[in-house]
Amino acid sequence: MSRVRTVLGDADPSTLGAVDYHEHLFQVSPLLPGDELDDEARSGEEAAALHAAGIATMVEATPTGLGRRPEAVARISAATGLAVVQVTGAHHGGHYAADDPLLSWTVAELADRFGAEVTDGFRDRAGRPLVGPTGEPIRAGVVKAGIRYWAIGPFERRVLAAAARTHRRTGCPIMVHLDFGSAAHEVLDLLAADGVPASAVALAHIDRNLDPGLHVSLIERGAQLGYDGMARHREAPDSAIIDCLWKVAEQTEAVGILLGGDVARATRYRSYGGLPGLDYLPRRFLPRLRSELSPASYSAIVGGNAARWLTFA
Template identity: 55%
Template sequence: MSGRIVRTILGDVAPEDLGVVDYHDHLFQTTPLLPGDELNDEGRSHDEAAALVATGVGCLVEATPIGLGRMPSAVARISRSLGIHVVHTTGVHRESHYPSQPDLTTMSAVQLAEMFRAELIDGFGEGAEASGGGPARSHGRAGLVKVGIGYWSLTTFERRAIEAAGAVSAELGAPVMVHLEHGSAAHEVLTMLAEAGCPEDRVALAHIDRNPDPGLHLELAARGAYLGYDGSARHKSWPDGMLIDCLEQVFAGGGGDRALLGGDVARSSRYESYGGLPGLAYTYRRYLPRVRAAIGEEAVTRLTTVNPAEWLTWRYGPEK
């Protein structure tokens, strides 16, 4: 394999064709951690994605991994209908999402890596609508690997998943996303992935702005990691202004080439099409204009277009 490509649910595209990227959101998701907040209606998820497209977003990362209600065939239909690129996810979340899936959580690192690799190279199996795997693969292919950890904690399963994700990324050059609970343990997980062979500049640290510490963020950027800013519209925990101030300091400190923007809304009670607020489009309709006023148009282009395209671009072989 050769060349610079981003692997979307409908096929490989050139990174420069993505446009504005929402680096982290969900069209479908069900988890026992969010009862009553299921995203499982194709029509409503289509309408929510349409609202996002109306804000100018050209690419969405569908960040729902194995075992949490993925619907890759529906995602493909939405992508085709709306003309939005969608990069779908393989991998697994933190273990607390899987209390009744021992067949998954007891897998070895080698087994997990085989499953992740198959979805990246061969495509999603028939079982991918609910979990992942299966012999018939006709629902498109994943474009990145996701893993997750708890708050300053790692279970044995999560360690195996990180090892598997690192090994697959080392082999294929595929991008990796890490769910960091409240932004914790970023350095530690980055080191674990590197020890598994994953280049640090393949990794996006999701939810890093749940710990809005610009000094920490600049340390991580210096290691090459991408910084996932996806915490807007969570005013019970922090005002948007705090996150914007943090982002502005990171750009001023030289870390702007590592910043990514997304929403990670992830629940039906917060999707307008499901009857909630603020909606998938909030990040780009309400939040991004304030970011633009703080850091300027050139920096916003890097945040929303240049950086995510570079992160999502596959690199074939560990030497790259």
């Protein structure tokens, strides 16, 4: 059976509706002091607002060791009706303290952890299984890796290799954080050498490099492209993202384009006292995008492409 693995169990891909492929309900990182997402009630308010604005499914993209809370995510999903896919995997090394044991793990150790979280479910530090509101195991549905700006260090390479091994063992899709959209082809090359087809890979933050020609070349390889830089006007206005996305969609029939907000900061969540809020994507960005695209392209970008990517191979 085709399946997408959510925190409340496996779902039929056809039921996902509008998908936000990249958000965070919980996150704590030494790179983001003062921006901790660590309050279940407040994060639940943001999730409810996202769902009320029209998003039916989101990917919670916080990986190992960064304040991830799968039990709280499952409670929020059950309470709000928002389907949530939780990632396993690891970020690039800059998000971890220098003495974090994770940085020294081997590919085999990383892959065993990631794979177990996909097949058996998450566990707490004492090794006890984490379960959802009705007692079911909470399992990961995406494995994440990350690289720095034009840099793939030894730890990042091990995580990519472990993500590839996890995909081969489980069929789980992969998300890769690209600093400023860099090294996209290089990441696909490494994963391909490890047996991963580009169609299984979502390249996050590709719109931090607004280059339509590059984006088309990545889609031609079969990759999924994550546009998630909206509401970051210091880097690029939403109009520039829409213009780039439209040019790419025109050349590719909108295949392989994913949308997310990656709001990811307490200072940018209304429930934590910030702006613009987790619902900026459906509330502000999507109405503008809809006016620029054909109905078929809009439907693919808002839901269909993500459903295919999230489906286990």
